[in-house]
Amino acid sequence: MSLRAETPAPPGTRVHRFTPAERWVHRATAALMGVCVVTAAVLYIPQLAVLVGRRELVVRVHECAGLALPAPVLLGLVSRAFRADLRFLNRFGPHDRVWLRAALRRDRRHGSRPAGKFNAGQKVYAAWIAGATLVMLGTGLMMWFTRLTPLMWRTSATFVHDWLALTIGVVLAGHIGMALGDPEARRGLRTGTVSEQWANREHPLWRP
Template sequence: MTRPAEPAAVVEPELARFARPVRWVHGLVGALVLVCIVTAAVLYNGSLAVLVGHRHLVELVHVRCGFALPVPLLAGLVSRSYRADLRRLNRVTPRDWQWLRSRSRRDGRIPVGKFNAGQKLNGALSAGAIAVLLMSGTVMYSTGWAPLPWRTGATFVHDWSALAVGLLVVGHVRFALGDPVAMRSLRTGTVPRRWAQQEHGAWAAEHSGSPADEPRSGPGSPD
């Protein structure tokens, strides 16, 4: 990502955190998941179902948005920065486990990489849950070939994983609301260096010495 040179920064230097493709995937998946959750609530909750009605239309929106979910997730793979973020989310280090177990994990004493262990866990659980919902949803939708007990089983899996995903999303949104800087970074792509040093020390260290978008110096170089 290149940008026009900014005027000499008197403000706090910003670090590039999320590239444009990453932000787009996050936004699109977020929107689709929200539509799925709202329509699921209408399909599932009796009072809402009777209030809103139009069962067939609501079902159509739910199914289409559900099947659309993997599109941005897979399309993002053409972007190198997206793949790099996925790699980081995938890998959990012994330090991550230590961070998860620690009661004082937020004090910054255990240096955290670009993603903390909680974010990695959320990423893995979300991706897995989306995969499970897609699989069970496909079986539920395939009235033609799936045997009936499988469709009942798929409904069972779909219902309970949807409930789990609901809780996951509530947690995710709660953490996001608690950190406006992190939330802003998913719109603008950048974070103030001081925030990075506090929340993601090891990652900030990778960028040390270069407030620009591309880290030119390796980790551990003098500030």
């Protein structure tokens, strides 16, 4: 009987998905968004406010992080690859409607969710979070510079800012949950490459 160990299978082929610039934009945006969410929680949850204290400092950190939130995306426009990603995210095709219908039916069969580099869910999320960020920035500025707008505008801005912040928190929790359930997608954002098998399964219309 031979005791020779079996030769391990060669690792799967890796395909390039994100450049360093694209990964930097995602990480910087995520960090700033995280600061905004955490500081907002400290400002609005009494128990956290008492625990942390230093409310004035928390307010300033929240304001600075909010103002800086668009910066990574704006700086990322220097990258040709990032601009190409934005074009992909802004284009909806017939396959995206098929993907959304399959997602609503919870259909996970092979081939039921055709997708290019980004699937329809990622496109919807990117569009929504971009719009929500702009609304939060605008309403936040109205709340910060109180002398620039009438009281009614500031009151409305506060209402929109608070409730949209809560909605963003819920959506971000879902986004993080989806990421935790897909280690290969996280690896792509961490290293820039994904396995060819994953790419063919999750993004069959994508041609790296």
